Amino acid sequence: MDGAHRAALQLQQLPPASSADPVSEASFSYKENLIGALLAIFGHLVVSIALNLQKYCHIRLAGSKDPRAYFKTKTWWLGLFLMLLGELGVFASYAFAPLSLIVPLSAVSVIASAIIGIIFIKEKWKPKDFLRRYILSFVGCGLAIVGTYLLVTFAPNSHEKMTGENIIRHLVSWPFLLYMLVEIILFCLLLYFYKERNANNIFVILLLVALLGSMTVVTVKAVAGMLVLSIQGNLQLDYPIFYVMFVCMVATAIYQAAFLGQASQMHDSSLIASVGYILSTTVAITAGATFYLDFLGEDVLHVCMFALGKDSQPHLRSKKRILKLNKMPSFCKT
DSSP: OOHHHHHHHHHHHOOOOOOSOOHHHHHHHHHHHHHHHHHHHHHHHHHHHHHHHHHHHHHHHTTOTTTGGGGGOOOHHHHHHHHHHHHHHHHHTTTTSSSHHHHHHHHHHHHHHHHHHHHHHOOOHHHHIIIIIIIIHHHHHHHHHHHHHHHSSSOOOEEEEEEEEHHHHHHHHHHHHHHHHHHHHHHHHHHHHHHSSOOOOOOHHHHHHHHHHHHHHHHHHHHHHHHHHHHHHHOOOSSSSHHHHHHHHHHHHHHHHHHHHHHHHOOHHHHHHHHHHHHHHHHHHHHHHSSSTTTTTHHHHHHHHHHHHHTSSSSGGGGGGGGGOSSSSSGOOO
């Protein structure tokens, strides 16, 4: 009896086993953030290489009588393959890291275009333009690298499984419903002024693009996350919400491209790139934080350092020289 009593006391004194180690969870979250960030950076780098390959091919064949001559070149098809590979990498990154981390990393493509554009175009340096065109661009690239490091280090650690139940729960939550109400009203007002009042201001058009883009990235993360879970064995394709998100993703991406095409006909491409990046990134992070609650539970220091990293991303006005790649005949724009 005494032995049984002592054994019972020892069992009562044992601390309850923790089902999850906070340290291992934190390291796992950081690892997922790192995987997503590396996939996004890889995807944007590859897309930049692909676009420059295709544009280089178009430049070489600019004097050809056949407007479709580039279809017959291996360089153009290599660019198309690399573009698909890069977009696949960016798409997969949304399944691993929070939306608030992946969206600002699109600035990496601008840095890559800066370097690759110089290699492909091989412009001669002019002393009077050296400071404006090159030094400021290098400073912008340096700031982008610092910002990328801060984004990855202080990114939110929300890694909720993208199951059908979780997506539906977020979709009907009151913060997102309120956000959607505000966004729909703002979108309708902007569309009215743009179509009926001929308000062709670049801010109006690109804000329309940004509002659509915020829904695109929200649905992309949902679709990518559900696909990854399905591949891992937890089938999510039997949930109707998957197909709803997929249709919304395709529809918003198509209308986004249409508005961007209209903007490119009325405004300078470098201005579109700079204003569009700022608006799209800000609105997309807001949408992600509202839908996926990316910053829930994060301390003030992490949020401030993340915002500093986002603001360190380059404002593209210092890269007008790079984006002159886009000032080509319309058939050159992929």
